[in-house]
Amino acid sequence: MSGSLPFSLSPHVVILASPDLVDLLKNRNLPPLPDLLRSFTPLESISARTTALATVTHDRYFVRFSDLLEVESICKEDEEIRASRMLDWMGGRVSRRAAAWVNEVEARPLNLGKEMKWWEDVRLCAEGDITPNRTEGWNHPVALIVATSTMASNPLQSITTLHSRAVDLPPWVDSTLLKFTLIIHPMASSPLNMDESQALLNAVKKQYGAHAHLMCWSLSGNPTSNPLVPPPPRLPPPPTGSSDTPGRYQHDDVVGGSVDNDMSMGDDDIQTVNRFVREFVTQSLLPWMERNVVEWNEAYIATRRLPSRLFSTTRRLFGTSGSSTPVPSSPSSPGPSTAIQQRRLAEFATFLGDYKLATSVFDTIRKDTSNTSASDVLPLLLTPSKTLETNAINALIEARFVGKEPSPSSQLRALKYAVRWERGIRELNTIGGDQWLVRAAGSSEEAPPALLLAQSAQMCARKGSLRKATLCYVAAANRLDKCGIKPLTMHFLRLARDLYNAPVQKTLSPAFFEAEDNTRCGFEGIAPGIEHALGRLKYTTGDTEGAVNAFIGLLHPASAMESTKGDDEIYIEDFKLALEHLISTLGHESTSKLELPVRFCQPHKSQIRVGTLGSEDDAGTWELLEERWRTFWKHNGSFELRSSGCAQAGEMFWVELSMHNPLDAEVTLSDLTLTIDAPEDINVTIESLLEVVLRPKETRLLHMGLTCQSPGIIVISHITYRFLSLLPVTEPLTWRGARLHSTPQQRQGKVYAPDHAVRVQVLPRGARLDVELAEADSRSMCVGEVRSAIMRVEHPIMGGSTESITDVWAVMGEAGWPILPQCLGSENDNISSTNVFDTPNTLDSPNPVKLPLEHLMGSPLLALGKHLDLQITYCGHEPGLHDISVLLVFRKVAIMNVHQTSILGTQEGDEIFYTTRMQIPFHVEPLLRVVAYARPSAGTAQCAYALTVEIENTGSQEVQIAQLSTTAIAWGLRDDSTFNSSLPLSIAPAQLGRILATLGPRSPSHIEQAVETKAFTTRQLRNVLEGRPPGSHEAPPPVQISWMHAGSSPKVVRLILLIEPLERTQRLIGLCTRVQDVILAQHFLLASRRAHVLKQLRSQLPLIPSTRVAKLVPLFGAHDLDIILKYTQNGTPGFLISHGLQVGGMHGDLSEDQDMEEVKGADVNGIKKKKKGRSMYAETEREREMLAAQIRASTWNASGSCVSVDVSSPGTEIIVREGNHALELSVPSRHSGAHHIRQLTSPHRTRTVPVTFTLRNFSLSRTVKCLLDLKHKSDTLLSP
Template sequence: MGDFHKIHRYFSPLLSILADSSVEDLLGRSNSISTLSDLLRPFDVLHNVPLRTSLLETHHAPSFYLRFNELAQLDADADELHSVVENAANDALDVHGAQNPLNQYDHFVDAVLSHHDLLPYSTFHHPAAFILATTTTHSDPIAQLARLAQQVSLPDAYAKRTYMNATPNYVLRYYVLIHDSQDGSISMDGARELLEKAKRAHGIHCAMLIINSKDKAGVHTNDDLVARTYGNASGHSLDASDLTVVRAFVRELVVQSLIPWMEKCTRDWNQLFVANRKGFANKLFSSFGVSRKWTAQQSPARAINSAASPGSFISSEKIYPSTTHEATFRRLADFAFMLRDYKLSAQVYSQTRRDVAEEPEAYHYAASANEMLGLSHLLSPHSPTSTLDLTLEHLKEASRVWGETGERNDSAQAVRATILFVESFRARGSSGLVIPAALIGAASGGAVHHAIMLSEAALAYENHVRPYKRKACLYYARAASLYEANGKLEHARWCYSHCDTRKFPFVVQALGRLASESNKQEAANLFTEALRYDGDEALLDNWRLSVKEEGVDVKSLSLPFPFFDKSATVIYDQSQNSTTSRRSEAIFSSLEQTLDVDSSKPDASVDVDAGETFHVQIFPRNPFHGGITLSDLELNFDGDGRVDVERLDNLVELAAMQALPLTFKCSIPTPSAVKLSSVSFTLDGLARFTESLTRNGRRLNDTKEQRIGRFYAPDLSLQVRAHEASPKLSASLVGVPQRMGLGEGRLAHLVLNNTGLLDVDDIRVAVNEQSFVVLGVDGGIDSALDFYKQQKGASNEKCRVENNLLPTQPLALHESIRSGEKMSIPVLVRGDGVGKRALHLLITYKQKDRTLQPSTSQHERSQRTWHSQHSVKRLLHIVDIRPVVDVKLAAHPSKAPVGGYELSLEIENVVPDSQVDITQVTFVSPAWKCVGDLQEMSLSFEEMVKQHFRAELSEEYVASDGYRTQEYMVDRMATYLQGKDMADTHPPPVHVLATHLANATDEYIPFTQTSLLNIMMNARRNLRQITLAHEFKSLHKDLQPHLFPLMEMGEGDVMVCWRMGDRVGHALVSGLVMGAREGLTGRIAERVKQSKDVRSVLYASTIKERERTLVELSKSRYNVNDMPIIVNTYTPSTINHLFEQEPELRLSVDVSLFNNSISKEVECTLSVRDKMEGLTVPTRIFERTVQPQQAEMVNIPLVCTAPGVHKLREMVLSLGTSNYVVKLNDIVVI
């Protein structure tokens, strides 16, 4: 257990002294000591005092404290507690200053606990004993003691205080005879006889105190020990032996009289308490360890002679009279607490608070009982340490009750109780958060003592075993605000200085406010620093006022935060490519690879021509909740060149929380290199600041040291290099709308403008999607209508196309553009895809070559070398594409005649409030042609029409062409699977037939002479690349042109041309497959087996990649085999025959075998395996070779010898290893 000396001293027994005038004369005359209490008070602490609990257990108190005062002091006017608390707080601050918060709190605590109020609901400050004293030199000391005893026993002794009881059962009488050794009027023996008479008259509680043992010759000098005890001005007749006598007298008083009497009272009142509990008797008996048998031998009334009786609460005075059980039991609990019997005191306090709770106006009694119950648990050595924090609830309940009264003294009582609890927790060694919690709970007001308690709570948080720094800062700040409100500025400054400004930004502002009274420069610095954290208008006003103060050096101020966003600072020129998204960046990079150029720079610096204008954009942000102004903006550059800056308006106004980009036009007159370093500005016209714009580059991660630490490359994005004149070319798309219809065609122009001083040539243009844009359109074309001119009626056109997936080559212009001139290139833009589509154009160019003269300097040669590289211009255009017509295509084989396909188109207008005319349907295929008539179609919104036509194999189609295309695919795929390098080969060209169904009467431009065919092939190429990439994920896109053709022989595309007002376009349906499909997987596998040129060593990754390709090939459409033969049978109708005249009837069944393949002939065998009575088959096996898209007729002769219904069930068609059953109709012979 810890040292509870402050608690024990505060709750020590009070001994009131009543002495006659002879005592005061003796002490004053011989020792200059005013009263007997002054003589005894230096010995108010006894050590190693034996105490006995209600369970008859004896223990020794290391220190036992007493309080001595004169009986008259009970009636003296005393300071109220709230005044004591306030004065103690102010004295603590004045004595110890702002730098000693620990001493301040200790001084405050000692001052508060040194004050004792005489309260009705607490008997600690009621006398426990009366010390009645006279001298042996009195004329009749025995009678005098009787008169003194009569004075404290008068009925009206406590008439003003009915809550106090002066009867001998409640207050001990202790009789003292004081003998002066230097007075010879009575001898020592006479004094002892007087003591004996006193004991016979007044009982055993009598004693004699012998003083003034010092020789008369040494009266004028003080012993050191006496001087230290009473001071130099007192105790002249006392020596060390007198001090020993006084100490022994006090110990005898306590050990032989006071404590035994208090223990006896405790036992007697405890019996009354137990008897008064009624239904709780058994529980209390067992808890006190007292048996009912023992207690039954004595009556409570007899035990205390004058039994306390149940009484009522006096509402007018808000007290329980001293004769009531409630007052008696409170006296019992307080005596048990002073005797360190904390278990008994806790039990009685607990029951007492429940008893008084029945009286609403007895809230003081309840609050005090709660307080003492918590302290009993805290001081009890038997209380578990883990449950001590729960005792804080008792303090909270007591404080709540005191706080609700609204009286100043009651609020002070809560402060006093909190101090006692805090000291108790500290004595118990509590390191938890209960101490600051208790202090904070009591510091709910705005007085100085509340600030002291808050600062002590903050110190407790700060010194915790695991420091709570944020909470410590919070309560330091709260304490500082209270100090400041009460005029204690130095103490407020000390508390604020212990706050972390990063967690509590307002602290800096508060420090600035405090400094404004004494140090103007420091106030300006602090208000400037406070701008980092708080941006309200009041702070800005304070800062403005502080900066305006006389003597403030504004040049020494520095902003604690950046006004300008470094990451948003950018330098650019008009010829630079604009920043694009990551996806667009990848597309442009791919186009650069196509054109074999590289627009990337070795670093992030900006290159301009000398004298060329470039722009610097800075981004100021106003972080405040009030408006500010920036003036005299100036950009600062480092480097060897001069920068001419065209400034904006002199004044820039920024509203609250506003961010505003500011742009400066700059130029460098001569070739040099500079770097933007900082920006200078004046804030609100008061203070000028310079803010750095330097930033780090990318983080280095090359070495281990760089990965462990933080190393950054230099950032060069703010560096500008001025060179000699370089080629400059601007580009724009003219005539491309923001919105287009799906398949719509628009004639646009790519305008190239040479804005530099040098001629440019070697201009090349590439586009990301050839199905989107067609470059190099004939210059004679005036509009997109020329691309969609219709022809007269139906017609066929045959043309040769490159049957590969290679992208269209970039457009190369073979003429140069002189400085200041423009060039317009017609392009056809087609709406491809639905949604927002990004058109990416890449233009490369370089300076027109000039012959270098021998006298050319090395610098000029390096400049020429730099300019000879290709420059790159990027162009990005976004088009929103919406559908115009919805086209659905259906196809199924023709039944009569066999060999064609019936096609059906469903066309619907999906544009609201529009009229769409269908002007032409074009069918494009290497093998098939279209036959039919186009009907008149003019569609309103959501109107749908159907168009039927027939697809037939073209007479000009050569089957060997289709087989050759298949062989190419088989050979290339087998080569790839064997791990060989792919040679630079591509599928052979193919002739396609374009069949037009039209109803126009105007003249037309042939399909092959416009870019319409190119657009159609480009669209097919784009769709086929997407499809192949989905089917073969393991194949790189660069391998597609080497493995797959653009169009296979059996495929066909349908293009529906439409017109909507002056807008024209077409809808494309691609990928229609007609004819029997022949899987190529088997042929590829066979080719791989037959090959003898297989690489013997392959990397494991290569083998896995080929395996994935083989799996994808087996799941693709190239592993689909359609039945190539279409079988039609013809059986005779019912036959009447007279078998009596002619026993045998000869008849036949015809079977038509049609080869639906378009690329290879099919060898097939038809066999009849039926054996039936009455029907014989002379020839059972028939072999035929059927050419592509041709039919062979098989005639099967039959001989019938009996009438009946005959059915051939086992007619089998064999194609290689595959067998198919051919079903025939029944043959009926009558």
């Protein structure tokens, strides 16, 4: 038993009162007799006996009293009609009282642990229903009290008439009744005295049995207390009810009617009534039910074929007399059928408190009826557990509460079940009872089922399931909204909103600072639906301002879920309608407190546009080029570099604003303007936009023009517009700074740098160069193709400035390896035209190029209004879409007063340099795929390599290879007439061409440079492993690179540069000067080589910081050899550079396991660390091991064979088979392994074969020792 049984599961006693008694009570201002007797229940300390003769004491015992005439009238009404009327009646009661209830609840702090008024009203209506039901007998009468008074002319005749009256109840109502006679004797007004009344009682007992009682009333009035309580709410009779229905006061305006305090009963009368109710229950009702339970239990045992001796023995042990097998006695009325009798047996056992017997019988009934009948009662009698949910589901199935549209009677039965479970199971919330109420509510849209959902939500909130409670409250509100009960609808929506927004407390470790943040995540769930429904209800109830606030809160970034698409459009329409109504009633002042929660401007993407500047995506490229300029000029003194992104005084510039519509609806922004924070002496003219329409999720760039009349720094602080042309909105153009991690306090909390703002530096007039692309070929180019373009640099005529530009430098980007051929000065005329050129062998980017203005224009100054044309040559370095970036840095003769200096923040005496930018887009398509490999050559007396170059034509046209070149420190191509005759080589589309050549070593001086370069690389890598800081002036030694060609004179380098046809010029084919050819060729080679080495470093040594990696390895390694292929395709020249080939004997100086272990085990001071046990530096050691593994596997620590062996014999091959014996020769080598030569001889003769071994040492720095080991068998003669 989980708790006390609900009131509706108590014995139902009907009363048939005579007309004289009804008149007596009415005249004495007393309630009807059923209500009068009910006021004295529940009874305290009532004892009953079970079938096992155990005493059960009830702390509170309920008995329900009702009028027999009312019950008879109810049974005549159709079940579905009455159920429908009752649901409507309950809904009407809730609708009329909802506003008062909500005001009362919201006037005090919310207490979800207390029963709410609306649920109490629904519960009382459900429990107060006395309609008998076919499927259960709880409302079937168990007793009939025939009541009369001594005020009748013939009381005995009146009693006889009442007893002889037939009970007009349907045949399916259990006819097993206890008939009791009650005589009320008003002593002061009755025509009979006390003796006559006592004689009347004796006569009644003699005729109708001992169940009779005489209740004497003095009716003296003025009681000390009023025990009368209002009757439970009852469904009013139908409008066309019969006239015999008793006319009791049944007003629906108050809960159960009112109780008059002017009572005619005295204290002795109250005690008399109380004593009667108690004696009726203890002396008549309970013994009668106990006797019936015993009889029905014996019949039940017989039907279940259980041994009756077990029960008779139990009875003998408890001292009960009688036979061992008692003979069943008949009740006072005809016995019911077996099924009904078993049901009544279980119900009577429940009334008596014999829950063990009741549970057994109910469980039998459940099994016999396919788990449906009696399932509603078992959860009230069994121990609470999760398994009881099955019984609840079966009860709802038995009530036919299935399908989309259940009948009214099914809805009413489900409601009664839910009320009983909620009242009778104390632990209902802990076993998931909230889901039982949800199931009982079903899909019905009536008010009582909606309040079932609300009660379920309250239960969920009590146990902390806030999200589930929110969902139930929203569902209840939706149903109540359809019923028109708006006060409760709004209350439930507000509760749902508060519960949803309530933070869920979770116990987390203090180490998780981010997890303890109270900021909400991006999941919104049903919050918008709650707010939208609240807004609409507020608007319909006249709260326009509240509706506007609710609707504006819904305008937030749209979710990507399909189910939420289209909601924003509805929200905006409702918001616009409510806002227009608010403005029309209260004026525009009513919108001053409204704040739009969504932002349309993205300030972090704002840019200042001056002329034709690049996009924000290229900001990193320009910053890198500007940093290169600062590094180049920093040794010349202090200076200031002003970017070309700055505006100029008196000239319009544009603020590019990124406007993004996060809503899933079209919006209109009107009257857009900017707010400027500027000094008072700066006059700013602002351009406004009338209207902008943003489609759903659209991002658009808006350009708003500004003009400053004087130089200085201005801050664009806000953008102002009217949302939907109604609501004025101001958005700040600032964004949060980066999060700081420098100090422990910053890392443990959330500390951010100061906010960023859109600042514009306005320069004095005239500080600008205009650059435009004069001539260029926009067609796609192939990989390796060389192309030129013309860009025009002009000093524009700007009002108020006449200073000429004195110096111009060009800083080139990496893409396309651009170069300015016109800027190759006379200092390069002494460049050697041999096959060797000098290089510092570093990875440093080339210095900025100063434009020779005097050479280009005939004047050292670029005057106002003058221009010059610069030719820029670039190469298709890799497939894809690229941009050639050129940063022009210039200075001019400027006279700046002290006031301007202070405004611009420039220190007096600093040189000011200005910049301008230029980009040339180009697209490169793949053409050739080159694969090269080299192997030791056996055809020469000296050390040489046989080079094989395979070229695959992946294009759609034939390609002709005109020249092959190699560059290396110690190796180069050998002059071979056969090789030269193979060029040019034509390769058809999708075909493969092959070129064979021979590589040989260069002079000893070149070999010595290669050895020094290798030593430098090894030393640098070892310093990294040992944790030594890099030296401030440590750089690779300079080297001379051998550039060897095939197909041209080995002494002169000639690179023919063809300029492609331009769109606006005729085809120009010419030869550059010899010096320019060399410089251009060296430039493209060095640029390609630099890009290749940097890419190798990023991929092979990612753990080394980028600030150190540039000084770590040289540009040309000791064993690196590059291959340059010059080609033509349809008259278009180009060349490909293939990197990655290494030749010569390679020694991985850091490859030995012992050396690597020493490096990994040493710290910065060279002290060996312990390798066993746990260490606080474990992560550092793992990182050092990873770094050592990367260096071991890198290209700069590669190892290879440095010795090649060629074996030859005149007239024979390397292996000769002439018998069964073998002559084996082994030549061991440290790196190359063992080479075997076998000479087989016959057992009958010996043959001498001369064998020649040619060993070549390809190592540049090491001497190799070789051992000739001749192994033979005992019967083989070997001669050295």
